[in-house]
Amino acid sequence: MQKPPLWTQKVTRRELLKVGSGLSIGSLLPLSAVSANTLRTQARIVILGGGAAGMAMANRLANRLRGGTITLVEPRETHHYQPGWTLVASGVWNADKTMRPNAQFLPRGVNWIREHAANIDADNKRVALANGATLEYDFLIVATGIQLNxxxxxxxxxxxxxxxxxxxxxxxxxxxxxxxxxxxxxxxxxxxxxxxxxxxxxxxxxxxxxxxxxxxxxxxxxxxxxxxxxxxxxxxxxxxxxxxxxxxxxxxxxxxxxxxxxxxxxxxxxxxxxxxxxxxxxxxxxxxxxxxxxxxxxxxxxxxxxxxxxxxxxxxxxxxECPRFCQTERAYRARRPVQGRVARCRYSHPAAHPLPRSVWHWRCDWCPDH
Ligand SMILES: Cc1cc2nc3c(=O)[nH]c(=O)nc-3n(C[C@H](O)[C@H](O)[C@H](O)COP(=O)(O)OP(=O)(O)OC[C@H]3O[C@@H](n4cnc5c(N)ncnc54)[C@H](O)[C@@H]3O)c2cc1C
The missing domain is CATH 3.50.50.100 (FAD/NAD(P)-binding domain)
Structure with missing residues (x-):
C-alpha cells in the first residue's frame, strides 16, 4: 500500500535538512513512494551558490517540497565540473567537457537570481545582494564553495x-x-x-x-x-x-x-x-x-x-578558506549559539565561526544530535 503524503503545517529545520540531505525515510523507499513523501510548507528558502552543492539542494528541495519558495542566487551562467579540471590539465579531456549551462540543471519552479550575495544578516534573516537588493528567508543554505587564497x-x-x-x-x-x-x-x-x-x-x-x-x-x-x-x-x-x-x-x-x-x-x-x-x-x-x-x-x-x-x-x-563574506557576518562573529544550537565550520577555528540554526553551510560538520 502506498504511504500517505507527509503533510505538515510548518516545516522545521530538522525536516528541511532531512529532505535536503536525503536522510528521510523516503530515501529508503521505492520511487513511487518517494514521490509521495513530500512536505507542505510556506517557507522561503534561499540557496546561495548554484555549484554542485547548491544545485543539488535546489533539485532535491524542489522535488520534495510543496508550496513555499526556493530562490537560488548564482551569478554564473555555466556549471563547471571541477573534478574534470585535473583531466584537462593532464591533456586527457577537452575543456568543453567540463562545462554545461546552469539552466540545464535548474529545476522548474526555482527562482534564479543571477547575482552575487554580498552579506548575510542572520539576526534578521536577510541576504544583501551585490546589486543592492535584499532577500528575506526562513531557511538559508550557504553553498558558495570555498575561497582560494x-x-x-x-x-x-x-x-x-x-x-x-x-x-x-x-x-x-x-x-x-x-x-x-x-x-x-x-x-x-x-x-x-x-x-x-x-x-x-x-x-x-x-x-x-x-x-x-x-x-x-x-x-x-x-x-x-x-x-x-x-x-x-x-x-x-x-x-x-x-x-x-x-x-x-x-x-x-x-x-x-x-x-x-x-x-x-x-x-x-x-x-x-x-x-x-x-x-x-x-x-x-x-x-x-x-x-x-x-x-x-x-x-x-x-x-x-x-x-x-x-x-x-x-x-x-x-x-x-571559508568564503570571506561568511566569516565577517555579524552573527558568526558574535560567538554565540542562535536559538540554542550551532553548527561549526571546519574551515576556520570552531570557536570563531558558529552558524545560526537557520543557516546551513554545506561545508559544515553538524552537532551530534542533528
Ligand atoms: C581540480 C579539482 C578536482 C576535484 N576532484 C574531485 C573528485 O575527484 N571527486 C570529488 O568528489 N570532488 C572533487 N573536487 C571537489 C568538487 O569539485 C567540489 O567539492 C565541489 O565542486 C564543491 O561544490 P560546491 O557547490 O560546494 O562549490 P562550487 O562548485 O565551487 O560552487 C560554488 C558556487 O557558488 C557560486 N558563488 C560563489 N560566491 C558566491 C556569492 N557570493 N553569491 C552567490 N554565489 C556565489 C559560484 O559561482 C559557484 O557556482 C575537485 C575539485 C577540484 C578543484
Missing part, C-alpha cells in the same frame, strides 16, 4: 598560471588549460625539475595535488626520458592523504616512481622570473627523505626555517 603565497597570483612554468589546477577551467600548456612546455624541454605542492589547509579536493603528480609522472614515463626529469613533492604534514591506506599506497608509489618527498613544508613565496620557490617549515618535527634535492637557504621567514628551490615546472596548490 593565492595571495598568501608571496608573488603568486592565478594570472601567473601558464607562465614561467607555473601550473595550478584549482582556480578555473582556464587555469587548468594553461596548466596543461605549462606541463607540455616542460615536457618539450626534455629535462628539468618539477615541484608539486600541497596546501597547509583543508582543500576542496585533497586528491588533486596527487592526481596532478601521478598524471604528470605518467606523461614523463611515456616520453621515454623519465631519467632526465626530477620530480619533488612538498607536503605540509607527515601524511599525503587523510585515509591511512591511501596515504601508504601513495607514498609507496611515489617512492617507486622516483618522487622526492619532503614533509612539513608549505609554499610561502614564488619568484616567477627566477623560477624559484620558497618553502617554509611548518611542522613541529621535520621529516626529510634521504634523497631530497632542495638547496637549503640560510635565511629565515617569520621565525621559521625556509628553503629555496629552483624549478622548471611547479604545481601550486593555494591555501583554502
Amino acid at each position: 593565492y595571495h598568501l603565497i608571496d608573488g603568486m597570483s592565478p594570472a601567473l598560471v601558464g607562465q614561467h612554468g607555473i601550473g595550478s589546477v584549482y582556480a578555473s577551467i582556464e587555469g587548468a588549460s594553461r596548466t596543461h600548456q605549462a606541463i607540455q612546455a616542460w615536457l618539450n624541454s626534455g629535462q628539468g625539475k618539477g615541484i608539486f605542492t600541497a596546501a597547509p589547509t583543508p582543500v576542496k579536493c585533497a586528491g588533486a595535488p596527487l592526481k596532478m603528480t601521478f598524471t604528470t609522472l605518467s606523461r614523463l614515463e611515456a616520453s621515454g626520458q623519465r631519467d632526465a626529469f626530477n620530480v619533488d613533492y612538498m607536503a605540509p604534514g607527515t601524511s599525503l592523504f587523510s585515509q591511512p591506506w591511501v596515504d601508504e599506497f601513495v607514498k609507496q608509489r611515489f617512492d617507486e616512481q622516483g618522487v622526492n618527498r619532503r614533509h612539513h613544508y608549505r609554499l610561502s613565496a614564488i619568484d616567477p622570473q627566477a623560477k624559484q620557490a620558497e618553502f617554509t617549515f611548518v611542522g613541529p618535527e621535520s621529516e626529510f627523505t634521504s634523497h631530497h634535492q632542495l638547496r637549503e637557504a640560510e635565511f629565515r621567514r617569520e621565525g621559521q626555517p625556509t628553503v629555496i628551490a629552483d624549478y622548471d615546472f611547479i604545481h601550486v596548490v593555494p591555501p583554502h
Whole structure:
C-alpha cells in the first residue's frame, strides 16, 4: 500500500535538512513512494551558490517540497565540473567537457537570481545582494564553495598560471588549460625539475595535488626520458592523504616512481622570473627523505626555517578558506549559539565561526544530535 503524503503545517529545520540531505525515510523507499513523501510548507528558502552543492539542494528541495519558495542566487551562467579540471590539465579531456549551462540543471519552479550575495544578516534573516537588493528567508543554505587564497603565497597570483612554468589546477577551467600548456612546455624541454605542492589547509579536493603528480609522472614515463626529469613533492604534514591506506599506497608509489618527498613544508613565496620557490617549515618535527634535492637557504621567514628551490615546472596548490563574506557576518562573529544550537565550520577555528540554526553551510560538520 502506498504511504500517505507527509503533510505538515510548518516545516522545521530538522525536516528541511532531512529532505535536503536525503536522510528521510523516503530515501529508503521505492520511487513511487518517494514521490509521495513530500512536505507542505510556506517557507522561503534561499540557496546561495548554484555549484554542485547548491544545485543539488535546489533539485532535491524542489522535488520534495510543496508550496513555499526556493530562490537560488548564482551569478554564473555555466556549471563547471571541477573534478574534470585535473583531466584537462593532464591533456586527457577537452575543456568543453567540463562545462554545461546552469539552466540545464535548474529545476522548474526555482527562482534564479543571477547575482552575487554580498552579506548575510542572520539576526534578521536577510541576504544583501551585490546589486543592492535584499532577500528575506526562513531557511538559508550557504553553498558558495570555498575561497582560494593565492595571495598568501608571496608573488603568486592565478594570472601567473601558464607562465614561467607555473601550473595550478584549482582556480578555473582556464587555469587548468594553461596548466596543461605549462606541463607540455616542460615536457618539450626534455629535462628539468618539477615541484608539486600541497596546501597547509583543508582543500576542496585533497586528491588533486596527487592526481596532478601521478598524471604528470605518467606523461614523463611515456616520453621515454623519465631519467632526465626530477620530480619533488612538498607536503605540509607527515601524511599525503587523510585515509591511512591511501596515504601508504601513495607514498609507496611515489617512492617507486622516483618522487622526492619532503614533509612539513608549505609554499610561502614564488619568484616567477627566477623560477624559484620558497618553502617554509611548518611542522613541529621535520621529516626529510634521504634523497631530497632542495638547496637549503640560510635565511629565515617569520621565525621559521625556509628553503629555496629552483624549478622548471611547479604545481601550486593555494591555501583554502571559508568564503570571506561568511566569516565577517555579524552573527558568526558574535560567538554565540542562535536559538540554542550551532553548527561549526571546519574551515576556520570552531570557536570563531558558529552558524545560526537557520543557516546551513554545506561545508559544515553538524552537532551530534542533528
Ligand atoms: C581540480 C579539482 C578536482 C576535484 N576532484 C574531485 C573528485 O575527484 N571527486 C570529488 O568528489 N570532488 C572533487 N573536487 C571537489 C568538487 O569539485 C567540489 O567539492 C565541489 O565542486 C564543491 O561544490 P560546491 O557547490 O560546494 O562549490 P562550487 O562548485 O565551487 O560552487 C560554488 C558556487 O557558488 C557560486 N558563488 C560563489 N560566491 C558566491 C556569492 N557570493 N553569491 C552567490 N554565489 C556565489 C559560484 O559561482 C559557484 O557556482 C575537485 C575539485 C577540484 C578543484
